[in-house]
Every structure is written in C-alpha cells, then in structure tokens.
Amino acid sequence: MAGSDDARVAEALDRLLTDHPPADTPHQDFWGAQFDAGLAWVQFPEGRGGLGVNPRFQAVVNDAIVDAGGSISNRRNNVLGIGMGAPVLVTHASEEHQDRLLRPMFTCEEIWCQLFSEPGAGSDLAGLATSAVEEDGTWIVNGQKVWTTLAHIAKWGLLVTRTDPDVPKHAGMTYFLLDMEAEGVDVRPLYQITGEAEFNEVYLDDVRIPDEHRIGEVGEGWSVAMTTLSNERVAIGSNIPERGDGMVKHAVAAWQEHGGDDPVARDTLTKFWIEYEAMRLTSIRANANRKAGNPGPEGSTGKLHWADLNKAVTEFGMDVKGAAGMLYPKGYEFTAPEASGTARDESLEQLYLRARANSIEGGTSEIMKNILGERVLGLPGEPRVDKNIPWKDVPRG
Amino acid sequence: MAGSDDARVAEALDRLLTDHPPADTPHQDFWGAQFDAGLAWVQFPEGRGGLGVNPRFQAVVNDAIVDAGGSISNRRNNVLGIGMGAPVLVTHASEEHQDRLLRPMFTCEEIWCQLFSEPGAGSDLAGLATSAVEEDGTWIVNGQKVWTTLAHIAKWGLLVTRTDPDVPKHAGMTYFLLDMEAEGVDVRPLYQITGEAEFNEVYLDDVRIPDEHRIGEVGEGWSVAMTTLSNERVAIGSNIPERGDGMVKHAVAAWQEHGGDDPVARDTLTKFWIEYEAMRLTSIRANANRKAGNPGPEGSTGKLHWADLNKAVTEFGMDVKGAAGMLYPKGYEFTAPEASGTARDESLEQLYLRARANSIEGGTSEIMKNILGERVLGLPGEPRVDKNIPWKDVPRG
C-alpha cells in the first residue's frame, strides 16, 4: 500500500514539475497546478488539493519543488489559511465551501486570518467572550478580537464565538467563516514595541453571518478550533535555516563590526552560535524522524527554544554594539508591514525588539512548557478551577 | 516608653559586660550570666532570659557582646533550641518546663533538635504521618522523622505528631517535647552527597511520652509549630560575612591557583564576586532597617539568593580548577560532623557538593519563592486540593 502511494506521489510530482517547470511558471499559476495535481495537501481527498495519502509525503513534495527552483512561500504568506483553515474546511465545511474556497486559498488569491484571541482570552482561548446570537437563520456577532495577523488584507476570517454563556466554557462556543468585507467588521492596526503594526484589533459590531457560514454544529466551536490548532505545528513545518543564519547572524555581524578583541563577548557569541546550531540540527533530526514516520519529542521543543534564544542573542548583540546599541536607526514609523517580523530579514535593532514577542505569540513560553511537561513528558496537570461551571461564572479579567 | 527600654537594656548590658568581661569569661559561664541578666532573649519576660522589651534590642546586645570579644556562637550551635524551641516554650509550656529548660538551652548544656520533617512530609510539613495515641495519660508515638540535625547529640526534641487522622491536616496535630534518651528513639545517621552525615533519621517505635510533655492543646500542634517556624528567620539572624568571604572566596582561590589568564573565567568570577557583595550589602541594609524598626523585603530574599549563588559559584570554581575539578581530595569518609557543613570552612570540593542542599534545606527555593511571591509581593496563592478534607483522604506519596 505504502509502496503504491509512494509511486502515486512520485508520478504526480514528476508530471507537475515537467508540465509546469517551477522556475519558469508564475508562482500563482504553479500553485494552482499544484492544487489540481493533488499536491497542495497530499493527505486531502482527490479534487480537494490532495491524493488521500500519508501527510508525511508533503515534505517530500515541498522539498522537490524548492529543489526545482519553485516557491512554497504561499504556505507562509497565507499560513492561517493553508496551515489552519484548510484542515478545518476539509473536515467540517460543506462541499460547496470546499470547492469555492480551497483553491484560491492555496494560490493566495484570498488571504485568510484567524479571529480567536481576545483581550480577555489570550492563553485561555476557551475563555473568549465575543457573542453570537441567532436571529432567523442569521447570527449577530459582537465583540473584539486581537492579535489577528493579516486581518487588514484578509478576505476570510476563521472566527470562534460564544453562543451559550450558561454552559462550561468549552461547551458554549460556535465556529464561523467570517467575510472580512462584511458590514460591522472594523480592522484597526495594533502598534507594537517596534512601532509597526503586524497585528490588528478587529472590532465586530452587529456583524451578520449567515448560518451557512457556520462550521460545525452550534456549541462545537471548541473542537473545530482544535482541528485548526492541531494543524499549527504541521503548518509551521519544516523550514530549516542555513547554518549560522537567523538572529545569530546579526549578532555575528555586530561582533565583526563592534566586537574588537573582547574575549568575553567572543565566548558568549560562540555559545549562542553553538546553541543555534544544536537547535537547527534538532529541526533537521525532527524532520528526518517525521519523514521516517517516527516523530519524537525533538519535534516539539523548537518553539520554546528559539523563543528563548532569539531574545537572548539579540539582547547580547545590542550590547556588543556598545554605544550604538542605544540607537534605533530606522526610527519608529508606525506602519503596517505585509509580512510578519520574524519572517523578514531586518536589522538587529528591530529583531531585538521584535523577538520580545517570540515567547508570547503562538502560545506563550509558559503555555509551551505546560504542553511539553504534560503532553510530552506525561506530568500531571494543575488543579482546574474553571471546569464544570458555567462560563459566565468563571472569574475573568 | 521606648526611651526607658533603651535605658534598661543599656544598663543591663553595661552591668553584664562589666561583671563578666566576655573576653575573660568561659563561654558557658558568660551565657548563664547573660540569661540571668535578661539579655538572652530580650523580648522574653524577666526571669526567663528576657526584659520584656522590643526584640530589636537583641541585635544591639549581640553586637555589643561580639565587640567586647565575647561569643554568640551558642545561637548557632544550639540554633534549634535558642532560635525555635525557646519561643515555643515561653509561649506554650508550663512554668516548670520554662524554669527547667530555658537556661541550660541557652548555655548549650542541653542541645535541642527538631523532629518535624518526614520522608512523606517535606515541603508539606502539615502532611506528616507520625502517629501519637493516648493511653492513660501517656502518648504512644510511632513513625519516622528525617533531616534532623543534631539529633545524635541532642537531649531534647521538638516533635510534631498526628493525633487525629479524621480531620483536615492542619487540625489533627499535637506538639510534644521528646526526651531523646527515651526508649524506642533510634537515631541513625543519614549520609549525604558528601559522604558525611550532618543529618539523621529518627525512628520512633512505641515511644512513650508523658502528657505533661505535651506543648499546647491536643490538635493545636500546627499553630505551636508555626510559633517555632516564624522564629526561624530571627534565629538565623544577622551574621554578616566579611567582604569577599564565604563560598566566593574559594572560587577566587581556585582562580588564583588555576585560572591562568582566561579572561572569560575572570569576568565570570568578577560577576560572582559582585553579586555576593550585593547580597552582603543587602544583609547589612536589612539589619540596619530592622534595627531602625523599619524592616522591608530586603530582609526576606537572602535565603533564596545565597542558595542559588552558592550552587553556581562552586560549580564555576570546580570548572576553574580544570582537570583538578575531577578530584575529591578528602575522599568520601562517611562520618558525622559536629556542625553543619555550611557553617564550617571546608574545601571548595566539599562546598560544591554541600551547596546542592542550600536550595532544599530550611525550605526549598520553590517554597521560598512561593512565600516571597505571596507574603512579600502579595500575589494570590494556588488552588488547594488538600484543604477541608480529612488528612487520611489527602493523596500522599
């Protein structure tokens, strides 16, 4: 069986690369052809961008495309759609929605965003308060979402709401597709420590959502959201930097320009370089084990490890610059960039500030350690005070 | 009022130092005279070693004795008696017991130990399981205590037992004075990482304690024990090391012998030296503020800070020794020293091993951080699962 899947993937891949040489095909056209070939999400059904095979083949496909000079940047540029929205759609949405939405998502014609976090519901996502009330087949939504990347350019949003405040928090949520162009959707830039606004606040004021845009049953929003989040890791995927690349590169550059002959800073720099390389090797090992169908804990520690180290190495790099470390040459500009700060290749100064969020966004380091401790190491959870009581009675603030 | 207390202390002190010149009086005789002068525990009633004045005068007294060439080493050598047992006696014990026990305690004629911790009750002292059952005015005690310093030379033990397993854990305990020479008391050395046995295990096998040795009411053991522990900080007191003394001294010595010209180790050593001095200055500041009747958080952080730093600096010192850091020249000897390891002036190698316990003994660093967070900073406690249920139903292990 696996053998025949191997062959099917290889054949489809071969045909795709032959018929649409990636180096010579416009990205969007290529991604459309990739979708049609069933190589967008290989584990999806045929006709929905997949071949119905083991998802580990996706890494093979992606590597082959990159090797052939193609791009897989759609996965990053539309990460909330391709990485998280697609599995939700293919699992929970109607045939019509799947037909309508998956392809333009994969080609990046339609950008997606995720409307989960709220000012009062960060780590505790299931505590969210945005209400949706049904009136004659239409849902009226009110509330505020935050930390929504790409909301200012997104066509679609993945929205979780509270539809029943009288049941325990995980039981009273419902999941929707939100047309970001609908009336009452107000996207405002959220300026951050760098003066840029990668993120947005989204205010929802009597926004009307047709019931057909509901995903999953009423009250099932949490399990649908979990489909989304459990795909996050796959979405973040297998992008391995080159040796010495990433934030440590900027510290090395600072050292080369300003380090002089300070042996203490030299040793610290080398220590950072070593730990970055050990992490990078871990990513390579994790990918190899995933490809071999044998994933282990090495695949789960990266987020935490990079976050800690990114903060520390940029802090160090600024010190190495000496007096120049007191400067922020690009100035605080209050702009909204197209891509996320960690994806771009910016100055050390900007990365230094931007890295502060690495241990907060996408799950704080505290939550990551809970997950590693409980799910990977098997340690017991903490006593919970917010279970089995109505959401409206849970202390919030 | 304060003025007249000032005068009384000054007068008593003056007479004591004149009548019993500390430098020329045998320690034990001097301590007896000090007790009789009411300068042993100034806050205690007259006739019980005190003058009934504010305890902050004690620091003045101690400093004056040391300045006059006397010793206050009894406070350290019999710390569990003078520091913790005495306040319990003076608060809860009978007149007869106070008359009989306080003076020989202060002179170190009778050494005291504390029988609180158990293998199953470390940080969670109130979870202890040693049972005491009354039969005709005598209590029959069975159980095992651990981490009892000085038990092998002690005459008296401060013992907390479980007398009612059917009520919540804090409610079912009773406090006793234990004659360490009683039948059924078996003291065994507990060897530690250094091969030495500063601590003991104490096995209690049908030990009989007369009811008159009960301290406080039946079931009041926890609040009596709290009297003991709340005096721990005062007991540990105000011993300020000289600048550069303590464990950092050994790291400096290792550096001077083995460091060569390694600039990285030199910087690390200096960092340690600085942080030790900052801690030492904090102790001086805490003493000054205590004396001025204005104690603050600076008096509470020392235990945690020294523990962390002692571990780190000795670890570093061993590295500085290079290959010699793989040696333990004194060998593992399996002896029971008279004093505690942190009090003695030992080799770097031994301190390196001994320091591992600094963050465990006398309250783990985890518990210390809970205390600092909750009592000093005012952060909320964690949800508790062991309250309001019978002790026998609390999960243990």
Add this chain to the structure above:
Amino acid sequence: MAETDVVIDFTQTDEQQMLRELVSKWLGDRSESERVRELMDTEDGFDTAEWAELAEMGLLALPVPGELGGAGMGWTEVGVVAEEMGRRLLCAPWLSSAVLATAALLHVRGDVADELLGQLAAGERRATLAHRPDHTEVTFDGSTVTGTAGFVVDGVTADVVLLAVDHDGGTALVAVDAADLTATPLPVLDLTRKQAELAFDGAPATVVASDADGVLERAATVGAVVLANESVGGAQQVLETSVQYGRDRKQFGRAIGSYQALKHRMADTLKHVEAAKSAAYHAVRTLDTDDADETLVASAIAVSYCGQVYEQAAGDNIQNHGGIGFTWEHDAHLYFKRAKSSKLLFGSPTTWRAALADHLGF
C-alpha cells in the same frame, strides 16, 4: 582596601525621606504615562515650564554648595531623586545638566565653573557633557574647538556643552555655547532620553578649568552611579506593575500571578531588585566620601549589576504581561528601552567589571 576601613551606612535621613516624597508627588502630577508619551514625541523631549519647577524645588543643584545657589546636600540625595525619576521615566535633561555637567563643574570649581553652577542651579541655563571619550574627537587650540562628540545626552537642547580636551600636556575643561556648534539628534532606541551627535568647527570655547585632570572619570562615575539609582527605581516600578497585573489578570479562572511560572519569576526579580538597591544606595553614598578605592569598587558593583537587573526585570515585565506587554500603548516597552539604553550609556557592564577585577587583583 581593608574591609574594616570601608564605611557602609544605609541610614536614611528624614530629610532624604521628605525629598523622596516631594519628588514622588511632583512626578505623580507631571510624569504620568500620557505626559511621558507627549514629551518623548517632541524633538526637545522635555518641557521648559516643568524645568523651571524643578529649579524652584531645588532639584537641579542638590549637591551644589549653598553659596552658589545649590541645596548644599550630597550625591546621596541626588540618588534618591534619580530613583524616583526612574520609576516615572521623567523626560527632562536632568541627568545631563544636574548630574553630568554639575559633577564635572564641581570637580574643577573656580570662578567660571561656579558662575555656571549658579546658572544651572537657577534653571537659567542647561549644560551637558561630552562624556564618552571613545566617541569624542576634538582638538582645542587655546580658544576654539574642532571635531565631533557622539552620544551626548540632551546635546540638542543644552545651552552649553562641556568638553574635556587635551591642553598643555594635561586636560582642560572647556565650554562651548550651543549657538556655536551643530547638534544632530540621534535616532535613539529610548525616546525618553534624547542624545545627539555634535560637530564643532572652530567653535569658540571658554576655558572653565585649565587643570581638569580626571574630570571625565569623575563625572562618568557620578553619572553612572546616579543612573544605577535611577535604574533600581525603574526595576522596582516594573516589578510592581507585574505584580499588579498578576493580581488583576485572570486566565483559566485564576489570577495569573497565582501560577508559579509568574510568581517565581517575580520572586526572582524581587531578589535581584533588593540586591541592586543595596548596591546602588551604597555606591551613591561613596560619592560623598573621599574614599577613592571604595568609590571604584562600589561603582563597579552598582553600575554593572543594576544595569543587568533592570534589563532583566524590564524584559520579564513584558513577558509577565503577555500580548499587551508587547504593544506600543502599554508602558512596558518604554521601561525596556530605558533599561537597555541605561545599561550602555556609560560603557558596558563588562568594562566596569574589568576595572573591578584589576582593582581586586583577579
């Protein structure tokens, strides 16, 4: 450096306590978050009316002798004020004029210096000092200076700039009028403290003191130690902010400060902040003594340790706040940037430690 000779005295006088309360109250009125944000977005970075108030309160010349118009107190009192200002991120050229320039002038004294001290005390003029020899390249020909000076605190708004220059085989302290130099604002990380690059092209320079050996070392030591006291104020403030948020903010039905991850981190911060205070308080007291050895030791301890502690506390404060701590609208980033800038303003902690290591014979 026998231990027994070293005076360590943490006594706080009633006068110091009153001063602390006075400053704290004034800052509460004048340096709330909104006001800081208004001022940091201006090029000058401060308000002249508030400067006049500081002068009126005597806060511009605390260690200056009474006969020159100062308060006749010591650097210890300056430390108290700095700590309170650090808590509120006061935007004002106080560090440059009332500390750095004042320290330089007090080091040399003399008629010219004394006159300027009087003007500074009265708030009539503001001065600064080119305090980074590693970024200062100026030559003095006896009457004019030519060259550049970098990282000059409040270099754009100072009325007069002090420079230590080579002169007659020694060091002279000279003063250049703002009108005679070109000041370019630097794009600072920390918007609440302005810095400038200065260019001098044959600028007329008044000799304040022709024999000013050690003036930069003294002024930088004073500046760094006062800044260490400012930093412990900032560190204390971010700790209190974290604690308050830890009590108020709830996730999973519990105050987040009840979780050990946050509680223990704050306990560690407390531990370091208390030690940093001790280091800063002792160091600033040595500035009022003649004990050069102890001043060196205590300064190196305070400057290197407090810089690190503030940086760590301010970074942890962002993390303790989660997402909101990373936004522009929350003050956490202002403290974070102030901490970094303060850590680097007078040279790196490594440099200060190296000086101490030399002194200790390591």
Add this chain to the structure above:
Amino acid sequence: MAETDVVIDFTQTDEQQMLRELVSKWLGDRSESERVRELMDTEDGFDTAEWAELAEMGLLALPVPGELGGAGMGWTEVGVVAEEMGRRLLCAPWLSSAVLATAALLHVRGDVADELLGQLAAGERRATLAHRPDHTEVTFDGSTVTGTAGFVVDGVTADVVLLAVDHDGGTALVAVDAADLTATPLPVLDLTRKQAELAFDGAPATVVASDADGVLERAATVGAVVLANESVGGAQQVLETSVQYGRDRKQFGRAIGSYQALKHRMADTLKHVEAAKSAAYHAVRTLDTDDADETLVASAIAVSYCGQVYEQAAGDNIQNHGGIGFTWEHDAHLYFKRAKSSKLLFGSPTTWRAALADHLGF
C-alpha cells in the same frame, strides 16, 4: 566550510537500533544501581567477568576492522553504545580501552597497533591512553620513557598504557606495560570512573608507531565526542527519573510534577536534552567521515554543549527530588558527579568553544 558540502544525516539503521536494544538489555541485567555501587567502591572499579561478556558481544571493538577481530562498524555505533552506558553509569574501562586507546591505534595502524587492537577486541588485554598533554610530562629515549602522566582514565587497571611522545622531531606512539610503571589511584569525585597518576622511571616502551602526528588530537576528539553521547544518555536518564518522581511524589495533596516550578524546569531540560542529542549524534557521525572541518565544528558543538546540558540536568534532578535527592543512597548524586567529571575530562567547554571561534573567524 560551505554549508552545502556538509553532510547531516540522522538516519538510524536497523543494526544500530538492534545494538541499542542489546546493550540496553545487558545493562539492565548488569548495571542496576546496586551493582554500580558495589563496583564503584572497589579499587579496580569493574568486574572482569563482565568485561569478558562485553568482549563476547563485540562491544570492545565496534569500529575495528573485521580482519583484526573487530565488528567492522563505525564510531556512530560506538556512540549508540555510549549513550546507553551513560544512562546506567556502567562501571567498566570501556572509554579508556575501547574508545581512547582504540582510537589512537586506529589512527596509526601498523603491525604493532593491529596486534594490540586484536587483543583489545578479544578482551585479552585492556589499554588506556595518557590523553591530557597538559598533564603529561614524559621523555622517550628511543627505548624507555621517564616522567609522569596525570588523569589517566583506568590507569590502575590497564594492562598497557599508550603515550604520545616527542621522537625524531615528530610524535611517536609508544606502549608501556603495566608492570613497568607505578600507578597511583586519584581520589576522584566520580567514583564510577577511575583515574590514576602514572609514574615512569626508565620504563621499557614499545614503539607502536614512530610517525604518529595528530594521534592525541584524534583520540581526544573521538573520546570527547563519544563521551558527549554518553552524557546525553545520562541527561536523558536523569530527566526520566525526575519525571517519574514528579508523577509519584505528592505534597499538599498533589503530584509535585503538577506544579509549574518543577514542570517548567523539566520542560526546559527536555528542550536542552533534545538539542544535545542532535549535537552528539551529528558529531559522532562526523568521526566516520573524512571531513576534518566538519568534525572540528561538530565536535566543539557537541562537547561544549552536551557537557553543560548534562551538568545542568543532573543538578536540577537533585533539586527536583528535594531532600532525598541529596542523600548518598539516592542515585542522583552519582549522575551529578559523573556529569561534572565528564564536562572536565577532555578540557573545559571554554577551550572547545575557543577552537570553534578560531575556526569560524570570530
């Protein structure tokens, strides 16, 4: 050192997996805690019968060619075995004989070396190497050696000691019989790995190879990298021990591993242990290649990082256990001491990092 030339391949062969299981099973029978404690209290520190079993299983000569009696595998397989041995603190002169001496002999080869390799493989003799040039002072006159060698692993029990000596303007590898030298056991911190100070007084020495340039560097690199793999085994073991205790031990009615203080510390250990494994696995694989540059880079990474990670994990393991972790009867201290000793055996992490920094042009 172009990245594209570097081969990074974490493939685990079925053969390696079988080897791991074989060793793990044997250690389960032969190196439980009680047995470790028996052997560490003996002067020899190992059991000859068990040594014969290791020989029988082929574990004494994994990277030695089949024609010499070895298993014809590579250092990668040695790494697998070392990792498992590290988990159980096996007391045996394996690192000295099957790794250090074997690496030296494989570096030089030739008749004498090959004969000795065969004897080592069969378990007929045990060898060690004076691997610390900074603690070795010997002169070779063409037939005898005189001097001392310190920190020689298993120097008391080895049948033959290999020495790198100056000879004819180059380096020769010579062998001295145990009968011809004086071995004094050193008072080691880590009782599970014996070391000795050796004295040679005109001791007859057989020339193994007269042209043995680079032999110590190679053997030390191999030894350090294999030890890094042993260390990740130890680190993994202490992590698992902590996790198990965190599940079992209850205080305040809760498993202590449910508290974030312990849970988060263990999560951090996991993070480092996984990264250390990657570093160790890659480094040991480079030993089986001809890529000298990558061997240098990967060794420096693995040795410096794994040493630190093990030390931290073993120290945390004591803390995670509270009081019991500090007792002699609990194994936590054995791992703690092994970790420290391993971190220092082949020179400090700083030294390894300095070599890497030179190579990277920092």
